[in-house]
Amino acid sequence: xxxxxxxxxxxxxxxxxxxxxxxxxxxxxxxxxxxxxxxxxxxxxxxxxxxxxxxxxxxxxxxxxxxxxxxxxxxxxxxxxxxxxxxxxxxxxxxxxxxxxxxxxxxxxxxxxxxxxxxxxxxxxxxxxxxxxxxxxxxxxxxxxxxxxxxxxxxxxxxxxxxxxxxxxxxxxxxxxxxxxxxxxxxxxxxxxxxxxxxxxxxxxxxxxxxxxxxxxxxxxxxxxxxxxxxxxxxxxxxxxxxxxxxxxxxxxxxxxxxxxxxxxxxxxxxxxxxxxxxxxxxxxxxxxxxxxxxxxxxxxxxxxxxxxxxxxxxxx
Amino acid sequence: xxxxxxxxxxxxxxxxxxxxxxxxxxxxxxxxxxxxxxxxxxxxxxxxxxxxxxxxxxxxxxxxxxxxxxxxxxxxxxxxxxxxxxxxxxxxxxxxxxxxxxxxxxxxxxxxxxxxxxxxxxxxxxxxxxxxxxxxxxxxxxxxxxxxxxxxxxxxxxxxxxxxxxxxxxxxxxxxxxxxxxxxxxxxxxxxxxxxxxxxxxxxxxxxxxxxxxxxxxxx
Numbered sequence: 001x002x003x004x005x006x007x008x009x010x011x012x013x014x015x016x017x018x019x020x021x022x023x024x025x026x027x028x029x030x031x032x033x034x035x036x037x038x039x040x041x042x043x044x045x046x047x048x049x050x051x052x053x054x055x056x057x058x059x060x061x062x063x064x065x066x067x068x069x070x071x072x073x074x075x076x077x078x079x080x081x082x083x084x085x086x087x088x089x090x091x092x093x094x095x096x097x098x099x100x101x102x103x104x105x106x107x108x109x110x111x112x113x114x115x116x117x118x119x120x121x122x123x124x125x126x127x128x129x130x131x132x133x134x135x136x137x138x139x140x141x142x143x144x145x146x147x148x149x150x151x152x153x154x155x156x157x158x159x160x161x162x163x164x165x166x167x168x169x170x171x172x173x174x175x176x177x178x179x180x181x182x183x184x185x186x187x188x189x190x191x192x193x194x195x196x197x198x199x200x201x202x203x204x205x206x207x208x209x210x211x212x213x214x215x216x217x218x219x220x221x222x223x224x225x226x227x228x229x230x231x232x233x234x235x236x237x238x239x240x241x242x243x244x245x246x247x248x249x250x251x252x253x254x255x256x257x258x259x260x261x262x263x264x265x266x267x268x269x270x271x272x273x274x275x276x277x278x279x280x281x282x283x284x285x286x287x288x289x290x291x292x293x294x295x296x297x298x299x300x301x302x303x304x305x306x307x308x309x310x311x312x313x314x315x316x317x
Numbered sequence: 318x319x320x321x322x323x324x325x326x327x328x329x330x331x332x333x334x335x336x337x338x339x340x341x342x343x344x345x346x347x348x349x350x351x352x353x354x355x356x357x358x359x360x361x362x363x364x365x366x367x368x369x370x371x372x373x374x375x376x377x378x379x380x381x382x383x384x385x386x387x388x389x390x391x392x393x394x395x396x397x398x399x400x401x402x403x404x405x406x407x408x409x410x411x412x413x414x415x416x417x418x419x420x421x422x423x424x425x426x427x428x429x430x431x432x433x434x435x436x437x438x439x440x441x442x443x444x445x446x447x448x449x450x451x452x453x454x455x456x457x458x459x460x461x462x463x464x465x466x467x468x469x470x471x472x473x474x475x476x477x478x479x480x481x482x483x484x485x486x487x488x489x490x491x492x493x494x495x496x497x498x499x500x501x502x503x504x505x506x507x508x509x510x511x512x513x514x515x516x517x518x519x520x521x522x523x524x525x526x527x528x529x530x531x532x533x534x535x536x537x
Contacts, residue, residue, distance in 0.1 A: 078482075082495035089496040094329035094489075119402070119482045120492060125391070129482070132394040134402075219480075222495035249498050 057291040060111035060284065067280040071113035077105050078135035080123040080189075082220035085245045085301050086141040100301040105139040107293055108268075111284040122219035124191035127151045130269055137270055137281070141239055143193050144267030144314045153275075154267035154314040155282045157289065159307040162194065163243025164257040165228060165236040172234045176260045177201070182210035187224040187233035190217045193264060194237045229253055239266075241303045267314060278313065285311040320499060324506035329489060334510060336485035340406045340475040345468060347411025352418030359423055374416040383477045385409040390481035406478035414471055421463040425456035458529045465522030469515045476511075486510060 064071055079101065081087045087099040097118050109116050116137075121129050126142060129135045130152050144154035166174055174180045177197050182205035188195050195215060202212035216233050218224050225246045227233040236243070240259050247254050268285070270278045288294050294308060324330060358370035377385070389405035389412075400408060429452050437447045479488035490507040494500045527533065 081492050084496055089329075089492050091493075091497045094327065094493055094496075120484070120488060121482050122480060125387075125480070128391045132391045133399055134390065134394065134482075220491065220495060222491070222498075222500075226500065 056107070056111045057287045057293070059287045059290075063111060063280065063283050063287065064113045066283075067112060067276065070277070070280060073114040075109070075114050075116055075136040076119050076134070077116045077140075078119045078121050078126050078129040078138045079140040080126060080220055081118070081120050081140075082222045083141060083239075083242050083245075084249075085241055085303060086239075087139075100297055100303055101139045101141055103297045103300070104288075104294065105137070105268075107288055107297070108139075108281060108284045111287060112280055123189040123221075124219060126191075127269060130271060133271075136277075137268065139268050141242070141266060142269060143262070143264040144269075145193055145264055146314075146316060148269070149314050149316045151272075152269040153272050153278045154265075154269055155278065155285055155311055156265035156267040156314055157285055157294065157308060157311045158266040159309055160262045160264040160266060161240040161307060162237050162260045162262055163240035164260065165225070165238070165243045165246055165254060166234065166257045167228055167231075168253050168255050170255065170257050174235050174257050176258050177237060179204050179208055179210065181205075181213045181235065182208065183213065184234040185214045185216060185232070187216045187218060187227035187236045188238075189221065189224060190219055192238070193262065197262075198237070225250075225254070265309065265314070272315070278315075282311055282313055320502040321506055324493075324499070324503050325509065327493075327506075329493065330486065330503075330507060330510065333484060333486040333489040333507075334514070336403065336478075336483055337472070337475050337487075337514070339403055340410060340478045340483060340485060341468075341472045343403070343407025344410025344414050344471050344475065347407060348414025348418045348467075348471070351411060351415030352422055355415055355419035356422035356426070359419065360426065370419070374419070377412050378416040382409065382413045382474055383480060385413055386477055386481050402478070402481050402483045405481055406475070406483050410471060410474060410478075413474075414467065417467055418464075421460050421467065422456075424463075425460040426452055428459055429455050458531075461522060461525050461529060465519065465525075468518045468522070472514055472518060473511065 079087045079097065081089060081097055081099075083099070085099055087097055087101045090096040090098045102118075105116050119129065119135050121135075123140075126138045126140055127148060128151075130138050138152070142148070143160050144156045148154070162177075164174060164176060166172065172180075172184045174184060177194070179201065181198060181201055186194075186198050188198070195217070198213050198215055205212045216227055218227065221238065221242060224233070224236040224238070228236055229250065235257070236246075237260070240256075243256050247256055268281060270281060285294075289308060289311060298304070298308075355370045355373060358366040361367055386406055386409040389400060389409040390402060393400060393405070433451055434447060437451045442450065475485060476487040478485055479491065482488070486507050490503050494503045497503070
């Protein structure tokens with residue numbers, strides 16, 4: 001067929017039927033369209049959820065009866081899957097996401113009767129994806145702050161402890177988010193709560209006659225770690241467990257300088273206009289925590305620095 | 318080396334090619350349709366049509382593709398248009414490609430010797446016949462190299478769909494690197510896969526050029 005079309009355009013063929021009026025123009029399109037054909041080869045890429053291990057507590061039956069709308073639903077969980085331990089691809093089977101947050105989400109889903117699929121986005125896009133309706137829930141080790149609560153409601157469940165990741169030997173002698181960071185370069189993700197905290201050091205640094213800290217912004221955790229390994233950044237401040245995982249992966253090149261407490265809690269984000277869903281997730285999380293499942297999951301993922309607190313809601317108008 | 322081969326043959330990455338090609342196909346297909354409309358508007362005798370096409374070109378050629386993708390995916394739902402990730406990426410790429418393809422089409426048509434058009438008109442050819450018999454055969458031949466360029470660039474630009482959760486090659490590579498820490502082998506492997514894909518586009522272009530070559534010996 002293509003041969004005939006090409007001959008046609010070269011003026012070789014002599015029979016010019018009525019149907020051939022726009023054939024010549026269509027040819028250019030045919031060439032471009034040919035590239036679209038492999039789209040038909042598109043393979044299904046639904047990620048199969050891994051199952052949480054513990055059985056749901058008995059109280060979940062009552063919750064399913066109280067919130068019947070969620071039963072049998074498939075919801076979308078937006079994640080930034082670059083944080084082994086919390087959410088990352090399974091290196092043994094990359095068609096699956098694994099980690100504490102994944103298991104926690106599945107456990108909540110099992111309790112309330114819904115299942116989850118995943119949408120991988122950049123960290124800064126987690127809440128925009130939620131508020132545009134492209135996702136139903138965000139369980140991705142995100143810290144609940146007043147600022148973020150303007151974009152989504154949070155169900156918090158754990159205190160925030162940050163680790164300060166530095167190169168082995170801590171060449172810049174960084175001791176936390178303080179004036180020891182003056183003149184240093186920090187790697188952070190766009191939208192991280194640590195970004196303004198580090199920026200706010202500028203005034204103190206100036207007072208001490210030192211240069212202000214500079215920040216390199218990335219869009220996932222792995223890039224921040226690579227920035228230290230490549231010598232582009234001196235430090236990366238993030239969740240202490242994430243920092244520990246990085247040190248475990250590169251014990252010869254990285255170390256944790258110190259751990260710091262931040263006045264935030266880790267939370268699950270849900271849309272602001274779905275208070276019933278928010279309450280259901282809160283109730284399920286309370287049951288899971290009471291039954292010891294959350295602690296079990298923390299242990300399973302060796303997140304021993306977890307500091308659970310009673311789940312509560314953070315919302316602003 | 319062993320790791321590289323492992324990642325080159327990993328089904329998870331290979332399946333990403335399907336999404337890369339889907340976004341590219343939607344972008345080029347939609348871009349061609351949009352380009353045809355834009356080019357005919359720009360070549361039209363009605364100044365208003367030309368002005369609208371020019372305005373569209375200014376907007377979509379003048380803003381970054383990554384912004385257009387995020388807009389299609391995260392901003393359009395706020396006005397009630399919720400597209401799937403692939404559809405949003407395809408729409409943004411098509412909207413972005415359309416002005417470039419329109420320019421290729423317009424340049425091709427305008428590149429045909431004016432004298433031939435006047436001669437055709439003198440022979441009483443209608444505009445449609447003139448397009449089919451005189452302009453298009455020459456214009457399309459001239460457009461092929463530019464289409465090749467545009468196709469390669471669209472294929473590479475499809476990697477930007479990774480920011481809006483399309484599970485294409487780049488997003489799969491970054492996620493895999495994050496969980497395995499094998500940055501070097503994984504990005505080397507996906508670079509090779511992209512090279513194979515762009516080489517295939519170049520091959521299609523070469524075949525098209527040979528088939529359209531007037532000096533090609535015919536069997537007749």
